Amino acid sequence: MKKIIAIIALSVSLAGCGVETVMQGVGVVVNGIDAIGTVAIKNPVTRTRLAQVVATYGGYQAAANVYRDLCDQKTIARSTCAPVVLKLQAADRQVMIAIEAAASFIRNNPTLDASSVVSVAISAFTAFKQIADANGVVK
């Protein structure tokens, strides 16, 4: 609940320009998707669970692309952001492999429990999220 109130407050206070404001705005959206996605996951139906993970990851990916673009334009110092972009790219490859594997399993085995493959996707996403959170990609 505190996180939700913080998101409302931050959304209302969004104004001005500059990298800091952009990254804070990114944080408002992505943290909001993350917070709501976490609460919305009540139903253990695996395809739905995977879709929620994919949607939440999509929010983080969008933030990572904003960061990558700011880095490419040298709005953020290359010496700071280039190593972070490389880490995000490596983590994204892992998440995409895990998500595609989970989706493929669900498509080919609609009646089998896919919890384990979805868990692998969640672990890969968590690693990506940690890099993003630790490096100010999402503020």
Next chain:
Amino acid sequence: MNIEQALNLVSKVIVAAAPVVTGLESAKPFAEFIANSLKNNATEVTDAELEQLLSKVREQSERLQKPLSPE
């Protein structure tokens, strides 16, 4: 305000904010999916809906994987 009302309010704010935050237009479909998922109490999604989300993350992944321009 109970938790459900708060979440509904936040989901509206997030969906509205995504396109106006510089460069974050691509987050809007994901925000909308999560907001709808909440509204529908996480009813089962179809293969087609999952595939739509997957195609969007594939596109974003392609963009993220592009090497940075030379310094």
